[in-house]
Amino acid sequence: MEKKTLTDPIGDGKPFISVERLTKTFGKVVAVDDIAFDVHQGELFGFLGPNGAGKTTTINMLIGLARPDSGTIHIAGSECTRNPKAAQQLIGVVPDESNLYPELSGFDNLCFCASLYGILKSERQHRAxxxxxxxxxxxxxxxxxxxxSKGMKRKLTIAAGIIHRPPILFLDEPTTGIDVASARQIRQLIDDLHHAGTTIFLTTHYIEEAERLCERIAFIVNGKIIAIDSVHNLLQPIQDxxxxxxxxxxxxxxxxxxxxVKFPHLTFQALSDTQIRVESDQAISVGSLLRFIEDHGAEVTEARRIRPSLEEVFVRLTGIELNIMKKEKEKDKGRNSL
Amino acid sequence: MKRWIAYWNIMLKDMRTYYLKPPNISWGLIFPVAWTGMFFVKSGRGLESILSLLPGVMAISILFGTTSMLSVTVTFEKKNRSFERLLLAPIPLELLMLAKTSGAILFGTINAFVPVFIGLFLADLSQVQWLTVIPAVVMIAIASTFLGLFIAVSVSEVFEAQTFSNFFRFPMIFLCGLFFPVVSLPVFLKPISFMLPLTYGVDILHGAVQGDNMLPLWVDFLLITLYCVVLFFISLRNIYRKWII
Structure with a gap:
């Protein structure tokens, strides 16, 4: 696959994470199919896709928890495909499930995680x-x-991921399954880390979260990257x-x-049994549309304009409805927490 | 230096979180006492039997203390994914697994001396060669712990770890010369006995306590060391193959 990349936003010319032709199969299932991308130093890079798209498998290969079938991974200049330990001092990982030790206190968990990176006692207590x-x-x-609580667990898991002050942070679905206030606080923390210079690789299915936080985004579906660009460039085709x-x-x-048939200048799409999406290059005349619908025996319960968003881009590119994607994810989380 | 900080803290965390818990300590005390009592009553020879029972009771205390704890804790951590944290730490897998097993080895070694402590009040232990007993206890603890590790990386559920542990442990009580001499086993069971690492550890203990070992001690030490190395590297290979997929 041809590597899709933007001009280096940081300016040093060298990607911090570089992935070439990465492939991973499980039996006959191709989980990750010949993907390539670069992440630059200090960048907040979003990796978006539905359940089973290959996001977590990709992260697992990058951090050394899974072995690629083919392809190469370079992190901070080190070849990590065959020797994942080469970059583990430089990376912090926040997995999609909070996986600290239930028997230890929050403070002790952080101190323990710091000790894994060889940090001395007084320093790890200070950082914790x-x-x-x-x-x-x-x-x-x-x-x-x-x-x-779930929100507190997520926060502590993120804290554990950054206690050794890694220059690269992998965040796998950091706000999934937690309350709104905690999610907002975590987004702010991610933003702060980014502004402090940490390179962040973020996977999420909350597209608005990615749109708000990320500089560049890759969409992955069925193991393939179908688009990769800056948020601005991705939005360009639907801006008007x-x-x-x-x-x-x-x-x-x-x-x-x-x-x-009635409104040939408009584009219609049935999103579900009760939702229709209308799109046009020009202003949409709402009155005539609503009258037509009501004349055909249906009751209009809501009509709202939506601003062009990354969600639109995602739906156009993948044909996957985001609400379906979110429901799937929440269902999985619920199942896992049982 | 950094690696050793990680090593020490992994071991310390395991000791605090798993091994030094009241249920484990009471298990470590009650279990050897119960076995000693059982064979003491069965022997019918009064306090004279203490010396002949001591090697078996020490070995069984180590075996049960190490295999069950390690296989359960590693499986538990794998299941709740906290083990991934360790795999992501910038330390070699070999050192990581040594750190994970050190706590169990230490726990097993301490367990072995509970029956010794009890025996001090009941029998004359002055003839015991402690300089042989101590390395033998450590080697049995290492072999049993690595057996626990082998079990842990072969299963995925905690209950499977317990079942699989028992599959190994209970036959070992009867086949490794703990309470019944290997030489008196039926011919068809002897080869199995010689395939089990505990046989050699117990033989060293019998030699050190009563001077009735069946093989030269250096052969016992060599073979049990060999078992430890093989079990450790098979476990590492299984981790590479099964956990880093």
């Missing part, structure tokens, strides 16, 4: 206290990790589009065909 404060976990610091979502009581699929 600092991070506990930064993440607002002071009151829970001496409590066992197993008693933490006018888009509406009309919610109807029923028969959206039947209705959208009739609408297409």
């Amino acid at each position: 206290s600092e991070l506990i404060k930064t993440f607002g976990l002071e009151e829970a610091a001496s409590r066992k990790f197993g008693t933490y 589009k006018k888009v509406m979502i009309i919610s109807v009581s029923n028969s959206a699929k039947e209705l959208h065909q009739k609408l297409a």
